[in-house]
Amino acid sequence: AQSVAQPEDQVNVAEGNPLTVKCTYSVSGNPYLFWYVQYPNRGLQFLLKYITGDNLVKGSYGFEAEFNKSQTSFHLKKPSALVSDSALYFCAVRDNTGGFKTIFGAGTRLFVKA
Amino acid sequence: KAGVTQTPRYLIKTRGQQVTLSCSPISGHRSVSWYQQTPGQGLQFLFEYFSETQRNKGNFPGRFSGRQFSNSRSEMNVSTLELGDSALYLCASSLAPLAVNTGELFFGEGSRLTVL
Numbered sequence: 093a094q095s096v097a098q099p100e101d102q103v104n105v106a107e108g109n110p111l112t113v114k115c116t117y118s119v120s121g122n123p124y125l126f127w128y129v130q131y132p133n134r135g136l137q138f139l140l141k142y143i144t145g146d147n148l149v150k151g152s153y154g155f156e157a158e159f160n161k162s163q164t165s166f167h168l169k170k171p172s173a174l175v176s177d178s179a180l181y182f183c184a185v186r187d188n189t190g191g192f193k194t195i196f197g198a199g200t201r202l203f204v205k206a
Numbered sequence: 207k208a209g210v211t212q213t214p215r216y217l218i219k220t221r222g223q224q225v226t227l228s229c230s231p232i233s234g235h236r237s238v239s240w241y242q243q244t245p246g247q248g249l250q251f252l253f254e255y256f257s258e259t260q261r262n263k264g265n266f267p268g269r270f271s272g273r274q275f276s277n278s279r280s281e282m283n284v285s286t287l288e289l290g291d292s293a294l295y296l297c298a299s300s301l302a303p304l305a306v307n308t309g310e311l312f313f314g315e316g317s318r319l320t321v322l
Contacts, residue, residue: 126311134316135314138310143308193264197248
């Protein structure tokens with residue numbers, strides 16, 4: 093069965109510092125992996141995805157993520173955090189064996205302090 | 207290009223009532239999926255519609271239903287509302303059915319339902 097785990101409910105980082113939001117997954121086939129961001133009272137916005145190819149994926153707003161097959165992880169990173177990055181971040185996974193369902197992690201709330 | 211539009215944005219109902227939520231996908235998108243978001247359960251998949259047919263359904267009771275029209279607009283209905291149905295209901299659209307879609311989902315801003 094598919095599953096995705098975001099082990100941290102909350103991540104705190106100072107503005108200008110690098111940030112990492114963790115995600116690990118479990119799928120039966122090869123994974124399609126996604127990161128979304130949600131601002132208060134808004135829907136989810138797509139940040140980036142990994143389907144195949146280069147393990148380092150670059151996305152919107154300076155975010156990137158690294159796919160690690162051996163560790164089944166897809167951590168979201170940014171070299172220098174901004175206060176405006178404060179939001180709720182969701183990791184999502186879908187397998188490529190014909191499964192239809194995108195499974196979302198519980199979300200990690202990122203606080204960036206000035 | 208207009209995004210995914212959900213109406214109403216906010217609504218308050220009482221237990222036992224029913225509610226209908228609407229979602230207009232991005233022009234050209236034929237797949238519409240619905241999610242329930244609550245603080246305790248995160249995002250839970252409700253169902254997906256493609257070309258007016260329900261393709262997949264999550265683990266929700268029969269009180270939750272939906273449909274899709276020929277213009278790809280979708281509605282979901284919740285009957286006999288319970289307090290636990292209070293949530294943000296999100297609609298997402300995509301060009302292809304979820305089963306073959308390698309792209310991202312495009313979400314609306316959600317309909318926040320409060321059941322009193």
